[in-house]
Amino acid sequence: MDAAGRRTQSGGTEDDAGLVRAAQGGDPRAFTEIVRRYQRAVYRVAYALTRNASDADDLAQETFVRAYQALGRFRVGEPLYPWLGRIATNLAFSLFRRRKRRPETPLEPLVEAGQQWGVEDDPADRVAADERTQMIEEAFALLKPEHQAILALRVVEEQSYEAIAATLGIPAGTVMSRLSRARAELKARLGARLKERP
Amino acid sequence: MRHLTSEELSAHLDRALTGRRAEEAERHLAACEACREALANLAAQDAALRPALTHDPGEAYFEGFADRLARRLPTPHRMKAGWGFGRLFDSPRTLAWVSAAAVIVVGAGVVLMARREVVPPNLRDRELAERAQQVAPGSAKEAEAPARPESRLRGATPAPAPATEALEQDFAAPPRDDDAARTRREGAASGPTANDVGRLQSRADQPSASTRAEEKDKFAAPSVGGKRERAAIVPPSAPAGAANERKAFAAAPAAPAPGTAAPGRAVEVRRNAAGEEVPLGTPVTPPAHPSVTTTDELSKARKKLAAEPLRDALERETSSATLRGGRKPASAALGETQSAPPAAKPQALEAPLASSAPAGAAPGARGQADLEPPATGEARACGVVLDAMERPIVRAQVMLTDLGRVTATDQGGHFCLEAPVGEHPVSVMALGFAPRRQTLRFGGEPAAARMVLDPVPVLDQKRPLPQRVPPRQIVRPTPTPAKEVSMSLRISSSAFKPNGAIPARHTCDGEDVSPPLAWTGIPAGTRSLVLIVDDPDAPDPAAPKMTWVHWVLYDLPPSATGLAEHATTKTLPAGTREGLNDWKQPGWRGPCPPIGRHRYFFKLYALDTTLAITGADKGMVTRAMQGHILAHAEQVGTYAKK
Numbered sequence: 001m002d003a004a005g006r007r008t009q010s011g012g013t014e015d016d017a018g019l020v021r022a023a024q025g026g027d028p029r030a031f032t033e034i035v036r037r038y039q040r041a042v043y044r045v046a047y048a049l050t051r052n053a054s055d056a057d058d059l060a061q062e063t064f065v066r067a068y069q070a071l072g073r074f075r076v077g078e079p080l081y082p083w084l085g086r087i088a089t090n091l092a093f094s095l096f097r098r099r100k101r102r103p104e105t106p107l108e109p110l111v112e113a114g115q116q117w118g119v120e121d122d123p124a125d126r127v128a129a130d131e132r133t134q135m136i137e138e139a140f141a142l143l144k145p146e147h148q149a150i151l152a153l154r155v156v157e158e159q160s161y162e163a164i165a166a167t168l169g170i171p172a173g174t175v176m177s178r179l180s181r182a183r184a185e186l187k188a189r190l191g192a193r194l195k196e197r198p
Numbered sequence: 199m200r201h202l203t204s205e206e207l208s209a210h211l212d213r214a215l216t217g218r219r220a221e222e223a224e225r226h227l228a229a230c231e232a233c234r235e236a237l238a239n240l241a242a243q244d245a246a247l248r249p250a251l252t253h254d255p256g257e258a259y260f261e262g263f264a265d266r267l268a269r270r271l272p273t274p275h276r277m278k279a280g281w282g283f284g285r286l287f288d289s290p291r292t293l294a295w296v297s298a299a300a301v302i303v304v305g306a307g308v309v310l311m312a313r314r315e316v317v318p319p320n321l322r323d324r325e326l327a328e329r330a331q332q333v334a335p336g337s338a339k340e341a342e343a344p345a346r347p348e349s350r351l352r353g354a355t356p357a358p359a360p361a362t363e364a365l366e367q368d369f370a371a372p373p374r375d376d377d378a379a380r381t382r383r384e385g386a387a388s389g390p391t392a393n394d395v396g397r398l399q400s401r402a403d404q405p406s407a408s409t410r411a412e413e414k415d416k417f418a419a420p421s422v423g424g425k426r427e428r429a430a431i432v433p434p435s436a437p438a439g440a441a442n443e444r445k446a447f448a449a450a451p452a453a454p455a456p457g458t459a460a461p462g463r464a465v466e467v468r469r470n471a472a473g474e475e476v477p478l479g480t481p482v483t484p485p486a487h488p489s490v491t492t493t494d495e496l497s498k499a500r501k502k503l504a505a506e507p508l509r510d511a512l513e514r515e516t517s518s519a520t521l522r523g524g525r526k527p528a529s530a531a532l533g534e535t536q537s538a539p540p541a542a543k544p545q546a547l548e549a550p551l552a553s554s555a556p557a558g559a560a561p562g563a564r565g566q567a568d569l570e571p572p573a574t575g576e577a578r579a580c581g582v583v584l585d586a587m588e589r590p591i592v593r594a595q596v597m598l599t600d601l602g603r604v605t606a607t608d609q610g611g612h613f614c615l616e617a618p619v620g621e622h623p624v625s626v627m628a629l630g631f632a633p634r635r636q637t638l639r640f641g642g643e644p645a646a647a648r649m650v651l652d653p654v655p656v657l658d659q660k661r662p663l664p665q666r667v668p669p670r671q672i673v674r675p676t677p678t679p680a681k682e683v684s685m686s687l688r689i690s691s692s693a694f695k696p697n698g699a700i701p702a703r704h705t706c707d708g709e710d711v712s713p714p715l716a717w718t719g720i721p722a723g724t725r726s727l728v729l730i731v732d733d734p735d736a737p738d739p740a741a742p743k744m745t746w747v748h749w750v751l752y753d754l755p756p757s758a759t760g761l762a763e764h765a766t767t768k769t770l771p772a773g774t775r776e777g778l779n780d781w782k783q784p785g786w787r788g789p790c791p792p793i794g795r796h797r798y799f800f801k802l803y804a805l806d807t808t809l810a811i812t813g814a815d816k817g818m819v820t821r822a823m824q825g826h827i828l829a830h831a832e833q834v835g836t837y838a839k840k
Contacts, residue, residue, distance in 0.1 A: 036260075047251065053814065056253070136243075156252055
């Protein structure tokens with residue numbers, strides 16, 4: 001996916017404002033248009049935060065359901081995307097918390113199982129790039145949720161620091177330091193993983 | 199020289215440094231190879247992270263996204279309301295409560311209105327006489343005698359007619375059911391009147407028995423003094439409903455024969471289960487008597503009655519004579535329903551219903567309770583409302599659309615309506631079913647109309663969604679017999695027996711090609727098949743933690759009868775879509791268990807739709823096929839690594 005495709009397909013804030021107003025007035029087509037406009041972006045964030053198509057689908061759908069329910073409280077004229085992104089990340093955070101509370105379904109065994117079958121048992125067709133992707137995904141999965149979120153917004157969505165600040169509801173100044181820490185953390189985790197390997 | 203901090207490197211990578219900081223960073227990087235390398239590493243890390251965090255589910259996924267979402271959204275007008283009125287309809291249970299409450303409120307309103315109607319007693323008597331002649335020609339004289347309001351309210355005069363007897367004896371002690379029934383049969387003229395009002399009365403008192411009693415006292419007092427108007431408002435027969443109801447609640451084991459009622463009572467006496475007198479005004483909570491009937495049964499009977507007042511109101515409009523003279527004694531029905539245990543329901547509920555019961559005809563199965571002949575020119579037609587599986591639909595609304603007469607089906611799905619002889623259009627509606635219209639013949643040959651309702655179709659992706667989509671929860675509980683899963687579908691493999699070992703050829707110990715599969719018994723209406731192979735014993739059968747997915751195929755054409763060994767994208771039947779297994783790859787990847795003997799479930803599903811999603815994994819496929827499974831079959835093979 002190229003950078004342009006990765007960016008939010010937005011018809012502009014003014015256009016969005018009209019849609020939001022119509023949707024608030026009960027026009028189902030307006031909300032459908034909002035969905036069509038942002039479904040890809042929301043799905044990308046959802047996938048980045050869950051790394052699982054099925055969870056991403058759930059999360060993306062749930063994001064729009066929540067958005068629909070809260071649309072009446074949305075201030076017309078504000079950009080839509082950060083708002084949707086915020087709903088998605090907050091939902092992802094609660095998903096993290098739920099998974100953490102259920103030790104029988106942690107990510108670790110999945111990762112291990114993937115290693116057992118996906119890496120060691122791999123036929124020769126498994127290329128090194130895939131392996132690296134898998135490793136980085138595993139390392140990413142161990143990051144704190146807020147670090148995952150900020151990396152997803154920056155690296156996948158290529159959002160500006162201002163947009164990230166709006167999405168995560170944090171001061172713009174915090175974005176820079178948090179992103180830096182997230183990258184450093186990922187690097188450390190990745191390094192640790194590499195060392196573990198024979 | 200100060201190196202760039204990691205924060206500066208990170209920000210520089212994002213081009214987020216501005217002004218002097220950006221210039222300084224540029225200058226430093228130009229001079230410092232270590233920082234350039236650190237920056238390059240950071241960029242490489244980002245680049246490696248991107249594919250790990252992205253996944254393209256395909257255009258089809260996004261094309262269907264809004265539609266799938268629409269099914270989860272409440273209807274548009276509710277958006278602003280938030281927790282407003284519309285929320286009441288979000289769940290079927292709430293909806294049921296709300297409708298029940300609405301019906302009760304409307305019913306109570308109708309009753310109150312009815313009670314305000316002033317009918318001069320002499321008119322009433324005349325009507326009764328006319329009615330008596332209609333019903334039992336020749337017994338008009340006898341029929342003229344009974345319903346004299348004052349006599350009973352005064353309570354000093356022995357009641358002349360059987361129905362009145364029943365009333366009086368109800369005050370003292372409840373009669374046996376058969377006595378009451380006989381009374382009703384014999385007192386064709388007076389019975390209906392008494393029971394009619396009693397029925398209204400019994401409905402009005404649904405919320406509180408004591409209220410009813412108080413009201414009755416209030417009204418009864420002036421009528422003793424001879425206020426005819428009052429007497430008409432609260433007809434003497436009013437206690438009938440109460441009596442019948444109480445009969446059910448109190449369940450006195452044996453009642454004195456008619457005629458032994460204690461005369462001279464001006465005040466109603468309520469009895470409890472033990473037969474002791476309970477002072478009026480004491481709140482009585484009928485269902486609390488354990489020996490009598492369950493709360494459930496009571497509420498069912500009440501709901502049944504509560505569903506009918508609308509019809510009362512309508513019929514009052516169209517023929518008041520019928521209403522006053524010939525209403526069926528529903529309060530009696532209430533009594534029966536309440537007192538009879540579910541197993542011993544009056545046959546009426548099960549009996550096939552005949553139309554047009556002529557005056558004076560021997561009461562049929564529905565008999566005493568329901569087959570009260572209608573007014574001249576009117577005939578009764580009955581029917582039963584069933585679902586596609588021939589199961590009765592309870593509380594379906596049946597309406598004569600030309601006359602606006604409405605009734606609801608009982609526990610057996612039966613209903614009866616009265617209308618002028620001839621054909622009338624009828625519409626039947628029930629929650630979860632598509633409405634049905636047909637004509638119903640009144641008069642002529644008795645025939646029970648059968649009305650079979652189709653369930654509301656479960657929305658599928660292919661069909662365009664209606665403008666206002668009912669919330670999913672309301673769609674889900676509808677009985678969908680067509681979707682009932684059948685097990686006639688079978689899947690097998692020539693490579694391994696059920697629960698047998700899978701040959702190494704199909705595993706990572708061999709060539710790892712998919713095993714040959716064959717299936718039979720695909721049900722009619724199948725539009726696609728789904729095949730999922732997974733292993734619930736991962737990673738160790740001794741302590742399984744997860745289900746590992748080995749193969750996901752969907753949108754297999756129903757014409758396919760199996761898959762040859764070593765199925766690949768090229769050899770799969772046309773139209774088949776490959777989902778992702780847990781290696782996030784399409785296609786088969788065979789058993790390769792790290793420890794122990796695992797089971798591999800080969801699961802085949804016949805769907806009434808195609809899924810039309812791409813790049814789906816097992817989770818997405820299983821969610822998409824919910825509500826569309828016509829049949830499923832599975833075979834298990836096992837494998838342990840060598």
